[in-house]
Amino acid sequence: MSEEKVENKEVWTPRIIAYVCNWCTYGGADLAGTSRKTYDASVRVIKLPCTGRIDPLFLLKAFERGADSILVSGCHPGDCHYNTGNYHSRRRWTAFRDLLEFSGIDMRRIHFSWISAAEAVKWVDVVNDVSEKTKELGPYTEFQRINEKIKEYDGIFAEQG
Amino acid sequence: MKIPYYPGCTLNTNAKDLQECAEFSAEALGFSMVEMPDWNCCGASLPLTANSAMGYAGPTNVLIGAKEEGQKEGLEDKLVTLCAVCYNVLKRTNYAFNKDAAKLDTINSLLESDYKGDTNVVHFLEVLRDDIGFDKVKESVSKELKGLKVAPYYGCFLLRPHEEVGLDDPYAPTIFEGLLKSLGCEVVDFSHKGECCGSYSAMSNAENAAECSFSVIDAAAAAGADVIATTCPLCQYNLDSKQAMMKKNHGDMKEMPIIYFTQLLSMALGKDIGKISFKSNSINPLPLLKEKGLV
Amino acid sequence: MESLQSKAKELIKDASVAVIIGYAAGTKKGKTKPFFAYSEEDCEKLIFTPECVNNLTIYLTRKFDFMKKGKVAIVAKGCDIKTINVLIQENQLKRDDVVILGVSCEGVVDKDVILDRAELTADLPEDKKSIKCITCDVNTPSDFDHLFGEGVESKAIEPMTGGIYDEVDKVRGMAQGEKWNFWMEHFERCIKCYACKKVCPLCYCDVCITEKNQPQWIETSAHERGNYAWNIKRAMDLSGRCTFCGECDRVCPAEIPLNLLNQEMAKLNYEAFDGYRAGYQTEEKPPFVSFKEDDDEGFIR
């Protein structure tokens, strides 16, 4: 049992979910690809049209589902394909970040950036930085502990029929 | 107002007369410069090269000393210098620290200190402009230096590198002019106010240094100046003492007195000319001052 | 109170309003209850005392049918009127459709306090007041059609300080893990009864996100995961809107300190968005549907 755990720990790679806008950051990530810039493979990108589409619920759900870190990224101010989407989302994030921090979320696990379609290097740097930091922090156990507990309960209920 | 003062080596030794003039002026204008205890050389002779920890240790020690002295004695939270070179070195040290925290960490561990790169370094001219105000200086002038055509010479250290020093526009500065105007001088604009006097090659290639200095004097003379005023004791020395050497190559050259700005300032603020020592000036300015009716 | 009753009668008599929403004595000692006066006779039961803690503005929302009956009069404290302002701002109410019977108020009782008769007439001591009253600066309502009670000078307070905000600061001061444990201990008790949602005058959606299962953003089970999501979602939705009537906190059977969450958001909005405070006006757009180009973005790289 304990051996298994040690082994698990060795193969652990962070699970990072990135919510990015289609026009800037997704383009920047594509450009990193076309420029063959290598970076850490732990990030999984979910593409939205605009950062304005990114709902706080997405971030909550990602943590619930075991994300170790979250990256949210879009166009620089003034560059939004939809003119003002990123300005509105910036306010939303300001409040939501505060709420997460207040409620005890580890803020080292949630990152925000502006990355334009031209900033392949920045994309690479940010992703590497987030991965590196997450690796230093290790798995995000707060939610995982709850998840395990819930699983346990579900087991008990199942047994009881 | 009491400001921690860093004299630097030159003003405390060879050019002590220039410092006395500054002290007199400060008093006349209602502030005092408190010489910080136990100071060391700013490191002007150890240039701020990229990886020279030693180059930074000297100035950092000075910056820390000023901060501590200021706090202990309840002085203004800044550090005033008279010498343009000291000013340049100290200011650029802070700039380097603010750009590169790792550098600061290295020096801090070397000095076993906790310096934050935040000692506010100002040149005496800045105190006059920003804290006293040239209007106030003008009011305090008891003897206007009317009719004296002065070419303000900044040299290189006070203005450059602009992004690191940031005292004034490197090509169209106004601070020195502002002061001289408030003293009643006629300010002469000339092309070489920010050129180098050649001090860096004064030891290795004196001839070259003399040539650099000559071009400055020549440009000032062409612009009609009676005298060049400097903000740096080193420039003052170079422009002044090398004139004999210049004459060898430029026979028709007319001697020009080189006056340190604190000398002019103290004169205007009422210091008895008889009490001003011109020992630092190898071209005696007195005949000229007499001619202009200022003595 | 006679004047409140007589004004109410007058409004009913000349049919200016269909109903008057107010307070009447409760059946339990120390409690009052919401009361709806349709007749002049009913109006005699209307009272206003420091026991009138409820925020009656919930009856102005689409959760109830009162607004369909015609023009409505409501007995409202200064704090309740803030809710009315937000409802107007959010297109849920037209100012002309409601007659505000504003009452001056020096504070209402805390949910855990039962007052004696004698105490009812005396000045209410601070420690028996509801926590929202400690930081109240609308003792005399800002907007009303008729005002009752002696005019009380509204306190000049420094916004977002004292009272609940001291508690908020305490939580802010905790370490991250401490905060997490603090909230998890509370959320663990949540039984998903949704009383907080039911009582909130600003939770007026016809179909709540909790009632949707495609997708199931908020899990139905009352475990910490679902409870965390629910309480965070609710706090987020009330960000820039909550007027601190404190009703959710008052009704929570699990005694989760919901005021803390909502007032943290209120404080954040005040700090981050140019001193915005919900409920103080009806014209300005709330923070989440407006922006400034130079809003702070220190957290974004």
Next chain:
Amino acid sequence: MSRVGVFVCHCGTNISATVDVAKVAEEMKNQPGVVYTEDYKFMCSSPGQGKLKEIIDEHKLDSVVIAACSPHMHEKTFRNAAEAAGLNSFKVEMANIREQCSWVHPDKAEGTVKSLDLTKKMIEKVRLNEELDKIVMPVTKKALVIGGGIAGIQAALDIAAAGTEVIIVEKDVTLGGHMIQLSETFPTLDCSQCIMTPKMVEASLNPNITIYTYAEVEALDGYVGNFRARIRRKAKSVVEEDCTGCGICQEKCPKKVDNPFEMGHGKSKAIAVPFPQAVPNVPVIDRDSCIYYKTGKCRICEKVCGPKCIDFDQQDEIVNVDIGAIVVATGYDTMPLDRFGEYGYGKYKDVIDGLTFERMASAAGFTEGEMKRPSDGKTPETVVFIQCVGSRDESKGVSYCSKICCMYSAKQTMLYKHKVHHGKAHVFYMDIRAGGKNYEEFVRRAIEEDDANYIRGRVSRVYEKGDKLIVKGADTLSGRPVTIEADMVVLATAMTARKGADKLAQTLGISYDRYNFFSESHPKLRPVETNTAGIFLAGACQAPKDVPETVAQASAAASKVLGLLSQETLKREPITAEVNEANCIACFDCLNICPYGAITSKGITDRDGNIIKEVAEVNPGVCQGCGLCNAACRSKTIELRGFKDNQIYAEINSLAV
């Protein structure tokens, strides 16, 4: 249960080298709803697309995931192919396992794990994708060209030649832009006025072209094929239709003003055209300098005007125009020189910039084409040209190369030599960049035939000594300092974006780079398009360009416009918001937050026509699909098609550990 087909592309070896594509295909078989998987060498190839169609048909697929390159690359390709096979195109999704996987993660194991995740994620999403129909929109067959320089004129002429109406909006008083200011043009030395004026006249006479000079685009609404621009025609104080262009007003006007067309050297009048060949030849009163506007007296122009077309009370006029496509051709500015104190520009009169030299060399310019230096009118015997003033200068200027300066400095040395035969021109340069047809030969001519002295190095200082300018610099080839006593110094100033280009970009909703040049959609393959459909670029507003390149791009933009406007209708992606009217409670956060004003309030009525409730309504023609409303809606009653909550939820869920 859905029937998903998954196709994993090798992309030659681009993907398969670092991703185990066979494993991805194999493992996806186990995903719920997946009925077919395959890995294939080149999915985008014609056989690849054929296979896709075949399998869709054969296996009755209702959704498809292509794990291949970025959807920005080939989403359209595969959606079209699927559509040809009878599948709704929005039932196709791409998993980006190339740009965001195989090309960036060299470790095959890691790349494969990530590819599995990404593909799984898109399978989960596509299963929830709805069949959407494209939105069909009408097209307004009219174009707008912003800017009336050579780029704008060329684009307008080409569009008009196809019989399409086009409007030119020019912010200055006349067409012509910077090109009409030039004396001669490289590499042929033909006179700019001689080749530019006919084009200006041609534009003004073309019945398909409407010209608004002294006008600016203030706002733009709508979308490709259906734009509406609000144009402010600033008050000229002259009734354009009645003016005959006789010029008597300008002649009699007592108020002299600096002429910006002559770079501040020549004088003009308060009522004037900038130069005699202006198009339209209608003068404008400069209200800031006009005596009447200042003192209430004068009105001489009004008295002398034959057709009585002076109107002191004229107001700005707002014109709204409906257009289907836009060409942005707003040109460039030159960099302000105040930060280059070392060259003494502004301090010494005889230090001038390149455009001033053009006016000095122009036969119609302020010296009537004679080389006379500004300070004392003397003929300069020695002229120093300094290149790269601001260009290729990270610390004080811009890091890019302004591209035209090498050529125009060479040209200017020749013009100078042709006018002052005994004169000497020196050029300080960093590199000579003469890539272009006949360009290198041109520079050689300047050096060999016209005796220009090229010095490779930078200038450190320019100062005045007597009536000479002392230019100190370095000759880096010989490694020696150089001092030149010059009579005049000409600075080849960097080209920059127009002042306010960023504001215009924001008005139009197009993107711009860090120097405020407008961004093309793709640097190589879509150099004329912007990222906003229906808006195209021409000329130096995109990047520094010379005249031939500008003209070429203008014609390219025109052909893009014509291609677009030749269609009767346009089909648009149906990625728009939709409201669940039953649940909407009309709080209107969506309406308040929508950047496009696409959301309005709608009354729901009962049978008797009484409004029983209010809800939000989306205009699908205006909605651009950003999804701001979706995230703002507390109850998720308004949702964005294609990116609905359940689709995103499925993506997140698929990544659960």
